[in-house]
Amino acid sequence: MKQLMMIGFGAMAREVLALLPAELSLKWLLVPAARVAEAQAELGPAVTVLSRVEDCAATPDLVVECAGQAAVREHGSAVLARGWTLGLISVGALADEALARDLRLAAGQGGGRILALAGAIAGIDGLAAAREGGLESVTYQGRKSPQSWRGSPAETLVDLDGVTEPTVFFSGTAREAARLFPANANVAATIALAGLGMDHTRVELVVDPDSRRNQHRIRASGRFGELDIALSGLPLAANPKTSTLAALSVVRACRQCTDPLVI
Numbered sequence: 001m002k003q004l005m006m007i008g009f010g011a012m013a014r015e016v017l018a019l020l021p022a023e024l025s026l027k028w029l030l031v032p033a034a035r036v037a038e039a040q041a042e043l044g045p046a047v048t049v050l051s052r053v054e055d056c057a058a059t060p061d062l063v064v065e066c067a068g069q070a071a072v073r074e075h076g077s078a079v080l081a082r083g084w085t086l087g088l089i090s091v092g093a094l095a096d097e098a099l100a101r102d103l104r105l106a107a108g109q110g111g112g113r114i115l116a117l118a119g120a121i122a123g124i125d126g127l128a129a130a131r132e133g134g135l136e137s138v139t140y141q142g143r144k145s146p147q148s149w150r151g152s153p154a155e156t157l158v159d160l161d162g163v164t165e166p167t168v169f170f171s172g173t174a175r176e177a178a179r180l181f182p183a184n185a186n187v188a189a190t191i192a193l194a195g196l197g198m199d200h201t202r203v204e205l206v207v208d209p210d211s212r213r214n215q216h217r218i219r220a221s222g223r224f225g226e227l228d229i230a231l232s233g234l235p236l237a238a239n240p241k242t243s244t245l246a247a248l249s250v251v252r253a254c255r256q257c258t259d260p261l262v263i
């Protein structure tokens, strides 16, 4: 039986835990110090709940982060420096150049690897392959309901309560989007990493009062031809900012860790 360490115990982590492949068991959970006791009481003795990577003496087969960009900043280097594999869902953390450099350095020195998970979108495989032949342009549009944008800077850019039609409230680079909207635009950074980079990937963010879906559209062109991918995702009931598919992409990484056929 392989052993998993999970960082975070919010909406996504709980969905992942419910769908974990039988060959992988959750052995360690990393949460903020103030949450250790309640998470330990909920999960029982089979899982060791910690607040610091340093307190884990064994070696997980896989670490998955489902906790947010701040958690990547807090724990990422320690995981990678130990030579462990880190599946990242808060990929927008890599829009911070200094952090991205530190994580690469820790991985290089310790032998760890960073898996940037596809998250809420589809098409990362095709985009990353297309890049090898040369890309001309990559654009991403993220469209969500007013409810999904609450608690983000969208509140100051558009009237979320009064909007009556789909409205673009942000237009900029993937780097700006991922940093300004850390709970909503990680996919912009993922698309950038697979394609033209953080500063050459154009991003539009839209509030759509008539939709309850999290909609994602990638358009790209290059020597391979053209790609146009639209995804209409159902949000998790426990967090309307987060698409169900993002949690499922973490489950996929867990499956890839245990199955000899990797797809």
Ligand SMILES: NC(=O)C1=CN([C@@H]2O[C@H](COP(=O)(O)OP(=O)(O)OC[C@H]3O[C@@H](n4cnc5c(N)ncnc54)[C@H](OP(=O)(O)O)[C@@H]3O)[C@@H](O)[C@H]2O)C=CC1
Residues within 6 Å of the ligand: 007, 008, 009, 010, 011, 012, 013, 030, 031, 032, 035, 066, 067, 068, 069, 070, 071, 072, 074, 089, 090, 091, 117, 118, 119, 120, 121, 182, 183, 184, 186, 187, 190, 239, 241, 242, 243, 246
């Ligand atoms: N790539 C993608 O497609 C997507 C990526 N995401 C990323 O996934 C993250 C998690 O999403 P979701 O579960 O819905 O969010 P939630 O807010 O429901 O859960 C986040 C959890 O992480 C915990 N946490 C925060 N900081 C730390 C830390 N330093 N160490 C350990 N745990 C920590 C929080 O604890 P507490 O409540 O105590 O603060 C909370 O329980 C998002 O913040 C976003 O960055 C989300 C959607 C899509």
Ligand SMILES: O=C([O-])CC(=O)C(=O)O
Residues within 6 Å of the ligand: 119, 120, 182, 183, 184, 185, 186, 187, 188, 214, 233, 241, 242, 243, 244, 246
């Ligand atoms: O779940 C989604 O739809 C996308 C998301 O929040 C993110 O990229 O951070």
